[in-house]
Amino acid sequence: MLGYLARRVAMTLPVMGVVALIVFALLHLAPGDPASIMAGDAASPAELAEIRARLGLDAPLAVQFVTWLGQILQGNLGLSLHSHKPVAEMIGSRLGPTFSLAVATVTVSLLVAIPMGVYAAWRRGRLSDRLVMAVAVLGFSTPVFVVGYGLIYLLSLKAGWFPVQGFTALTTDPVRFLRTATLPTLTLSTVYIALVARITRSSVLEVLGEDFVRTARAKGVPEARIVLRHALRNAAVPIVTVVGSGAAFLIGGVVVTESVFNIPGLGRLVVESVLARDYPLIQSLILLLSLVYILINLAVDVLYTVFDPRIRY
Amino acid sequence: MSALTTTGSAPRRAGRLLPRGSGLSACAALVLLVIGLSALVGPLVIAADPLHIDPVNRLKLPSAAFWFGTDAMGRDVFARVVYGARTSLLVGLASAALSLVLGTLIGLLAGYFRLLDGIVMRVMDGIMAIPSIVLAVALVAVTGANLGTVLLAIVLPDFPRVVRLVRGVILGLRQEAYVEAAVSLATPTWRILLRHMLPNTLAPLIVQGSFLVASAVLTEAVLSFLGVGLPPEVPSWGNVIAEGRTYFQIRPGLIFFPGLFLALTVLNINLIGDALRDALDPKLATRR
Numbered sequence: 001m002l003g004y005l006a007r008r009v010a011m012t013l014p015v016m017g018v019v020a021l022i023v024f025a026l027l028h029l030a031p032g033d034p035a036s037i038m039a040g041d042a043a044s045p046a047e048l049a050e051i052r053a054r055l056g057l058d059a060p061l062a063v064q065f066v067t068w069l070g071q072i073l074q075g076n077l078g079l080s081l082h083s084h085k086p087v088a089e090m091i092g093s094r095l096g097p098t099f100s101l102a103v104a105t106v107t108v109s110l111l112v113a114i115p116m117g118v119y120a121a122w123r124r125g126r127l128s129d130r131l132v133m134a135v136a137v138l139g140f141s142t143p144v145f146v147v148g149y150g151l152i153y154l155l156s157l158k159a160g161w162f163p164v165q166g167f168t169a170l171t172t173d174p175v176r177f178l179r180t181a182t183l184p185t186l187t188l189s190t191v192y193i194a195l196v197a198r199i200t201r202s203s204v205l206e207v208l209g210e211d212f213v214r215t216a217r218a219k220g221v222p223e224a225r226i227v228l229r230h231a232l233r234n235a236a237v238p239i240v241t242v243v244g245s246g247a248a249f250l251i252g253g254v255v256v257t258e259s260v261f262n263i264p265g266l267g268r269l270v271v272e273s274v275l276a277r278d279y280p281l282i283q284s285l286i287l288l289l290s291l292v293y294i295l296i297n298l299a300v301d302v303l304y305t306v307f308d309p310r311i312r313y
Numbered sequence: 314m315s316a317l318t319t320t321g322s323a324p325r326r327a328g329r330l331l332p333r334g335s336g337l338s339a340c341a342a343l344v345l346l347v348i349g350l351s352a353l354v355g356p357l358v359i360a361a362d363p364l365h366i367d368p369v370n371r372l373k374l375p376s377a378a379f380w381f382g383t384d385a386m387g388r389d390v391f392a393r394v395v396y397g398a399r400t401s402l403l404v405g406l407a408s409a410a411l412s413l414v415l416g417t418l419i420g421l422l423a424g425y426f427r428l429l430d431g432i433v434m435r436v437m438d439g440i441m442a443i444p445s446i447v448l449a450v451a452l453v454a455v456t457g458a459n460l461g462t463v464l465l466a467i468v469l470p471d472f473p474r475v476v477r478l479v480r481g482v483i484l485g486l487r488q489e490a491y492v493e494a495a496v497s498l499a500t501p502t503w504r505i506l507l508r509h510m511l512p513n514t515l516a517p518l519i520v521q522g523s524f525l526v527a528s529a530v531l532t533e534a535v536l537s538f539l540g541v542g543l544p545p546e547v548p549s550w551g552n553v554i555a556e557g558r559t560y561f562q563i564r565p566g567l568i569f570f571p572g573l574f575l576a577l578t579v580l581n582i583n584l585i586g587d588a589l590r591d592a593l594d595p596k597l598a599t600r601r
Binding site for chain 1: 453541
């Protein structure tokens, strides 16, 4: 197990390396010279030369890459071009809302989607099954911002239950956190619920067709126990896989949702940094979000052994 | 199992959407046909100009004159949605086509030539490890927003999934007896690739292609919505929605009308994709 873990972690290193290369290339493949991009249109030649020297832009690209990577690895993410604050500090101040939103979304999604999927599989082919699956397709196809504005319209503007925008941290005021976080969480959850419900249904269905389920039925095991103990447990691996790969949708969804609800999290920081062309900030954000995604999928691989003891490495 | 390191494509293909034979794919095709036709001939038929600014008729409610009302500049929202269909579908189809061509080419080479395989797939893993919306947003930011860069921003995160799909098929085919026979007959490599292997990738590619169109239409809308997509004066669904944000509280239709068309399009493309998967490729169809 430990050996496997070490190998698995080692496997992510080349991927991270390629990600770093792409992120580095982003700035350097852009038309124009990075110094003039950073300095803006009004910079004088002397200023450009100064920036170029300061950032080491006169060195060969390979040297620049190694230098840049070295700084990143030492935790030096550089300064924001816009606010001149350290990038690490800016990112740190935005982690909280996004983290709480992501945790809430995954929790809510699993709590809703797994029962949905199991129920649909159990009632296979009936009206309730079709309804559940129709909801899943709809959730999957409706753009995140349309869902968000739909919820705002119905539950904030019409019903008046929730504030339209804004965010309060859990630690500041738990009640206000619930009021402000509910709609964004629901918005983000739609895609996740759709993904997880569909995979749960199809994996449970597959297991329900296996011989050992027939045996269990034949010896009189109660139906609920068959579905929950035998089928769901064996369906765990594909479900966990989807939760991991779905994290990409979650990260993309966070960017959109935080814009819709005006939440000061990482997603909005991505948009803000892009609109301001704040390159050090953009680069760090991409690196961070990719790292998170890679780590989630690493965790998923390790979780396989927990859910399915037959998988041994 | 451990190959799942950085996957991100599986969910869109996981599980069936709806039970077989529900007549749904026919409905989906019909709706898509209507949307496609209105994108094609709508601008020729409707008289309203999507760019015409009319300060007297700002933020009108839907009426006989303005079916979907007017926006903050008095522009006809119905006209903007119809013209927007053109932009959105064009971007969706073009970027899916680009992803397919590029991905197939690289996938063929990576699958056939062992030497290339390792390097190419590591690069693809790296690209797929970057959440696609984030990569797309950053690309547009760096290169500046126009049709070309928006296409690039959609294609770059998407095409590695095609590469992986094609490479997988090719890897499997290399063991086939007829491929070995072709090799032993000194068939030129390009001929083996194009005549003997490429046709086998067609069915999964058509299926993947339909999901690519759906995801490209969505990505374009998200980019425009965030303000980093096509220039704001171009009517695309995402742009129309983005402009509606300010006045959403008094005129929700500014977001819901284009949003409805966007959702309908994506939904029906996904439904067609599922139907295609079942029809074309029984191996890909997940168990019911």
